[in-house]
Every structure is written in C-alpha cells, then in structure tokens.
Amino acid sequence: xxxxxxxxxxxxxxxxxxxxxxxxxxxxxxxxxxxxxxxxxxxxxxxxxxxxxxxxxxxxxxxxxxxxxxxxxxxxxxxxxxxxxxxxxxxxxxxxxxxxxxxxxxxxxxxxxxxxxxxxxxxxxxxxxxxxxxxxxxxxxxxxxxxxxxxxxxxxxxxxxxxxxxxxxxxxxxxxxxxxxxxxxxxxxxxxxxxxxxxxxxxxxxxxxxxxxxxxxxxxxxxxxxxxxxxxxxxxxxxxxxxxxxxxxxxxxxxxxxxxxxxxxxxxxxxxxxxxxxxxxxxxxxxxxxxxxxxxxxxxxxxxxxxxxxxxxxxxxxxxxxxxxxxxxxxxxxxxxxxxxxxxxxxxxxxxxxxxxxxxxxxxxxxxxxxxxxxxxxxxxxxxxxxxxxxxxxxxxxxxxxxxxxxxxxxxxxxxxxxxxxxxxxxxxxxxxxxxxxxxxxxx
Numbered sequence: 001x002x003x004x005x006x007x008x009x010x011x012x013x014x015x016x017x018x019x020x021x022x023x024x025x026x027x028x029x030x031x032x033x034x035x036x037x038x039x040x041x042x043x044x045x046x047x048x049x050x051x052x053x054x055x056x057x058x059x060x061x062x063x064x065x066x067x068x069x070x071x072x073x074x075x076x077x078x079x080x081x082x083x084x085x086x087x088x089x090x091x092x093x094x095x096x097x098x099x100x101x102x103x104x105x106x107x108x109x110x111x112x113x114x115x116x117x118x119x120x121x122x123x124x125x126x127x128x129x130x131x132x133x134x135x136x137x138x139x140x141x142x143x144x145x146x147x148x149x150x151x152x153x154x155x156x157x158x159x160x161x162x163x164x165x166x167x168x169x170x171x172x173x174x175x176x177x178x179x180x181x182x183x184x185x186x187x188x189x190x191x192x193x194x195x196x197x198x199x200x201x202x203x204x205x206x207x208x209x210x211x212x213x214x215x216x217x218x219x220x221x222x223x224x225x226x227x228x229x230x231x232x233x234x235x236x237x238x239x240x241x242x243x244x245x246x247x248x249x250x251x252x253x254x255x256x257x258x259x260x261x262x263x264x265x266x267x268x269x270x271x272x273x274x275x276x277x278x279x280x281x282x283x284x285x286x287x288x289x290x291x292x293x294x295x296x297x298x299x300x301x302x303x304x305x306x307x308x309x310x311x312x313x314x315x316x317x318x319x320x321x322x323x324x325x326x327x328x329x330x331x332x333x334x335x336x337x338x339x340x341x342x343x344x345x346x347x348x349x350x351x352x353x354x355x356x357x358x359x360x361x362x363x364x365x366x367x368x369x370x371x372x373x374x375x376x377x378x379x380x381x382x383x384x385x386x387x388x389x390x391x392x393x394x395x396x397x398x399x400x401x402x403x404x405x406x407x408x409x410x411x412x413x414x415x416x417x418x419x420x421x422x423x424x425x426x427x428x429x430x431x432x433x434x435x436x437x438x439x440x441x442x443x444x
C-alpha cells in the first residue's frame with residue numbers, strides 16, 4: 001500500500017497522479033486521510049481547490065472550503081479558484097466559493113476579474129451569479145483599462161451586454177487606457193471585415209475580407225448593442241484618441257442603421273477628428289455603399305468640408321483605391337456603388353475643381369490610382385471608340401461597368417484635364433509618377 005508521502009518517479013507525488021486521474025471520490029478520500037499539507041500543496045501551480053474548481057467537483061470543493069484550503073490561492077497566472085470556476089462557467093462551484101468567502105473582485109496578472117473571465121467566455125449564468133454579489137465592482141478595469149462591458153461589446157455579446165447595462169452598475173461611458181468608450185469599441189473594431197493592406201506595384205490597396213460569420217447577424221447584433229448603449233446614456237459625441245467619434249466609424253464602415261441611431265440621438269454630423277476629417281469624408285473614402293452618403297447629406301453634412309490637407313469628400317471619393325474580397329471574388333472599389341457615391345456628391349454640389357493644400361484636384365487623385373490595363377483602357381476610352389467587343393472584353397470584371405465612366409463624370413462636371421498642382425503636375429504627370437504606363441498613354 002502506498003504511503004501518504006510516496007513519491008513516484010520524476011518527482012511526481014501521489015496527489016499529482018490522482019489529479020491526473022480526475023476521480024473526485026478517490027481524491028476526496030485521499031485528502032481526508034492525508035495531513036493538512038496536501039490541502040495546500042500545489043500541482044502545476046494550482047492547489048487541489050483550484051483543480052477541483054476547474055473540474056466542477058462540487059463535493060470536493062465544499063470539503064476543501066470547509067477545511068480552509070486556501071480559497072484565495074493563485075496559480076501561475078494569478079487566477080484564484082473563483083476566477084477559474086467563472087472562466088469555465090461552473091455556476092454551482094462559483095456559488096460555493098462565494099458562500100465560502102471568496103473575493104469576487106480578485107484580479108489575475110492581466111487584471112481580469114472573475115466577472116471579466118465569465119463575460120469573455122460568454123457564460124451568461126455565471127455572470128448573473130457574480131452580479132448577485134453586492135460587493136462586486138462591475139467596472140473594475142483590467143491592465144488595459146477595459147471593463148467587463150468592453151469585453152461583452154467587443155465580442156458582440158448582446159445578451160451579456162444587456163445584463164451588465166440593465167444591472168444599473170456598468171458605466172457605459174467608461175474610458176479604457178486609450179480613451180475609448182464601449183460605443184467607440186463597438187464601431188471601431190469592425191468585426192464584419194478583417195483588413196489586409198497590400199502594395200501591388202506601388203499602389204496602396206486595402207483588402208476587406210468578409211469573416212465567416214454571417215454579415216446580417218453581425219450587423220443586427222451591433223445595431224442592437226449600439227441602441228442599448230445609446231438608450232442607456234452612452235455619449236454619442238465622445239471621441240477617441242484620434243478625435244474620431246462613433247459616427248465617424250459608423251460612416252466609414254457603412255453601418256447605415258447605426259448612423260441613423262447616432263444622428264437621432266444628437267451626433268454631430270460634421271464633427272472633425274484630429275486630421276480635420278468629417279464622417280462624410282470617411283464615408284466618401286471607405287463606405288461600401290452610397291446609403292451612408294445619402295443619410296449624412298440628408299442630415300446637413302457639409303459637402304465642401306476640408307480636412308487639414310485641404311481634401312474634400314469628393315477628393316477622397318475620387319482617390320479611392322480599395323479592394324473588397326467576398327469569398328474568392330475580389331472587386332476593386334472604384335466600381336458600382338463607388339460611381340454612385342461620386343454622382344451623389346456631384347449632384348449635391350461638390351466642387352469638381354477643389355484643390356487640396358498641394359493643389360491637387362479630384363481628377364488628379366483619380367488618375368493616380370491605377371488598376372492595370374483593363375482599368376484604364378475602359379476608364380479613359382472615348383465613348384465613340386467603345387465597341388461592343390471592347391465592352392464585353394471586360395464584362396466578367398465586377399468593376400468594369402462603372403469604372404469606365406468615372407473620369408468622364410468628372411470631366412462632364414467641369415474637371416480640367418490639364419489642371420496643374422503646386423508642383424506643376426497634371427493628372428498625366430501623376431500617372432507617370434506612379435508608373436501607371438497605361439494610364440499615362442490614355443491621358444496623353
């Protein structure tokens with residue numbers, strides 16, 4: 001028969017092996033017949049109580065608590081038994097530990113509380129158990145300044161976000177270490193698309209790749225969370241470290257319903273960030289549909305608002321060079337809705353000859369962004385030279401239909417093909433500068 005202090009090879013004791021077997025009855029029997037040192041001893045940095053909390057061994061947890069088994073002991077990560085139980089969603093174990101006097105606001109090495117752990121893992125029932133403790137600090141920040149509400153919002157977890165907000169103890173305007181509120185987090189993180197930056201042939205291109213989760217589900221959830229936060233006092237005009245407001249991010253990401261919610265609740269339509277850009281400027285440069293543009297203009301957005309570089313929304317729209325990747329199909333952004341955005345801005349009175357601080361016009365920016373021979377052959381070709389064969393040649397391209405008319409649109413609205421900037425460069429010069437040979441050929 002093995003003695004209480006028998007040690008197996010490689011320095012591993014009986015307790016270690018019993019924990020590996022994970023048999024609650026045998027573990028309990030062993031600890032009852034062992035001396036007190038085993039109750040406090042650690043295996044892999046955790047006490048028997050910590051291991052029992054992870055495995056949800058309720059009988060063992062209760063016995064260990066009654067025998068003063070270090071309810072606040074921490075493992076290598078600074079987690080207490082309560083933190084481990086909360087992280088794993090073991091509601092009954094959490095109740096036992098709390099009844100035994102466990103500190104509900106304990107923090108691990110990352111500053112995360114048991115509540116934060118439960119929120120991060122989406123354990124709704126555990127969150128409710130912890131919130132029932134009167135002394136809980138719902139806004140206890142982690143090392144990054146994030147509260148549990150931040151984690152719920154970041155994970156698009158509407159149910160838990162609602163539980164926290166409706167408890168009346170979560171501050172919806174809490175700033176993290178980077179001075180971002182939960183509402184800013186929601187709109188800035190952009191869970192709908194992941195962004196990949198690329199420079200093919202010297203041209204900066206942003207690729208937006210749709211994530212596996214259904215776009216509709218994500219947008220609906222984010223809209224409901226935004227409404228929840230705003231309805232419960234979130235300041236729609238609080239800006240982040242870059243001066244951008246929630247409306248700025250919503251406009252950039254084409255969150256049309258959220259744009260409406262923000263505007264209905266007093267969001268400043270022309271709020272400028274630290275670069276002087278307005279929500280309309282961001283929408284013109286990045287929006288994935290024209291609806292955002294219409295909504296902003298319909299609410300009085302300034303069409304000629306200039307940023308610190310002197311660029312207007314039309315300038316940003318003309319200079320768009322993005323690619324959106326949906327499944328295995330990539331389409332360049334100067335197409336479809338982008339053409340409509342240009343039309344809407346021009347119809348609203350945008351100055352086609354506006355110049356930035358370097359004297360560059362929208363046409364100059366449009367000329368810079370080459371997408372290769374197929375782009376410019378169609379873009380700059382005269383209408384009378386466009387045969388059906390030339391049009392059908394690029395018919396398979398999702399960007400062809402509207403790309404070919406963008407320069408004509410600018411010219412029809414008074415754009416000067418030979419306009420020079422402060423360095424004496426014309427649109428042709430910029431095409432040459434960026435090495436866009438086909439563009440240069442067509443602009444001559």
